[in-house]
Amino acid sequence: MNGIKYAPYCSRNTKHKNKTAILALILHIDTATAIGSVSLSENGVALETMENIEQRDHAATVGIFVKTLLERHHRSAEELDAIAVSAGPGSYTGLRVGAATAKGLCYTWNKPLIAVSTLQMMANGMKAAYEGADVFLVPMIDARRMEVFTAVYNKDLEPVLEPQAMILETQSFDPYMIAKNTIFFGDGAPKWQVLLGVRPNASFPAYHISAAHMVPLAEKSFASKHFEDVAYFTPNYLKAFYHPGKK
Incomplete structure (x- = not known):
């Protein structure tokens, strides 16, 4: 598929120092910017990330990524513990796609919703x-x-x-x-x-945004049971409307 990138991602530290940590299988969705991605993590480690690096229409690819990741790693929707979404700020349209997808999956699969700040997610990605x-x-x-x-x-x-x-x-x-x-x-x-x-x-270092950068933040929220109300969750737009294709 044109513009689709399979991006395996490995954590430097695959062991939890705290042996009592709550470990989870979490699906992460980021459509806040021009690059859209979905990552599947288990026990705080991203198993694989799929990215849409060319197309702006994230709505056409996010569902495919979710299905493909679960199939490739032999996981079922029932095994998921939570859905995490990049909650903004960012592209108004992109954030709506991510939120709608995550909320739809939470409703369908009866899973809790985790919201992660897009900016904090980016900071976590650069921190290493x-x-x-x-x-x-x-x-x-x-x-x-x-x-x-x-x-x-x-x-x-x-x-x-x-x-x-x-x-x-x-x-x-x-x-x-x-x-x-x-x-x-x-x-x-x-x-x-x-x-x-x-x-x-x-x-000014180079940076490539990725849903994999959400993993430790979402894991922390899951451990503390910091979940969103699926019915009332809305992204943090910060301003009324922004579209990355319009200047």
Whole structure:
């Protein structure tokens, strides 16, 4: 299938330090940006991730990914413990697709719903590259013109600046860059890099968004039984409407 990527993903640490940890089989869905993906995890480790890397119509591929992953790993819907979804911010249409799919599966299969912040998911995905370093992680999702969806996280993935829609200005992140090395990444980072220019303590590494980056966050929510009300859950849009194909 054109634009479809099979992306096996292995965790560095396949053992839980806490032997009493609750382990689960979780399906993860991310359609918040131009790249849509679905990952299947077991016991906190992503078994495999499937990605739509070219098409913008996530609605046409997410269901196929879910079915294929379960079949390839010889799992049934009954064996799933929960469904996790990337809850935004991001593309208005993409978030609606992900939420509708996840809620539909939860209703059909009688499974709990876990919501994971898209920005925190991205920060978790970048965290491994800076393991042990005291840095600020700043995921950026492109919005319109000079606007991005962004937040600032510390090395423990705690929000220092809460998720928000921000119109970029040259001084937007000065307090963080003055304090320590600040990592900007995501599809909104390139325009910020152009605006900012070369600055000390500002790094712009490559980043590829993936539902696999949700795994430890969803596992934590499952262990603490932090579930959403399936009937009333809505994504965190942050603003009224955003479509990645329109500028």
